[in-house]
Amino acid sequence: MEQSEVLKRVIGILTEAGEMQRQAEQEAGGGDADAGGSIVTTLLNETMPHIAISADASVEEVALLVGREVGGAVEQLVGAFTLAFIALAQVHDSGEQEVTSADVLQDLALRAEELSAGGDGDGDGDGENGPEESL
Template structure:
């Protein structure tokens, strides 16, 4: 899958997550959110389901063969999500908000650290 196919899917996943967050913001206790599988389907479409492994391969060789097949797809997905975020962050910051995208990232990192402490 090339970037022209990947980027619309990335935007779709991000948009769906924003919709879910909005539903939670409106009614955090009463919303029953069903996961529509958009992200799951995207990953399934990107990551190979079959792997070529040499006959008699050791467990380490099997792991290396699977990693070698999966890495390009995972790298493309991470790159596409990073690009989409950067575009959104630049657009956001151009409006001159009180909190920049970098500020929000720092806040997310701090919150993530507090999850680790629990």
């Protein structure tokens, strides 16, 4: 899965989690605490590679194979969550009260879409967009 697609999925999870939190606050009864788990599970199932391990593989071989195969997917997920966190934190730290977290996530999703539509995902090279150039 391309990094821009992983980022869009992460943004979807964060957006849905924010909406669930708002609903829980309005309903004063909570909400479905497990609902977020299913979208995270879906994301993991889609991003984690399927690994074929031979029955006679040693523990060391299994560890090496799993580390190599899963490491890239974990790096993509951590990168996407980190990028979203940084974007949200920058707006928070700037004190811009008229910009909501939903606005920040929507902007980030649009930029991720532009990167995926643009092809290679290397960014435009002007340094203006910050960390998302490394998508």
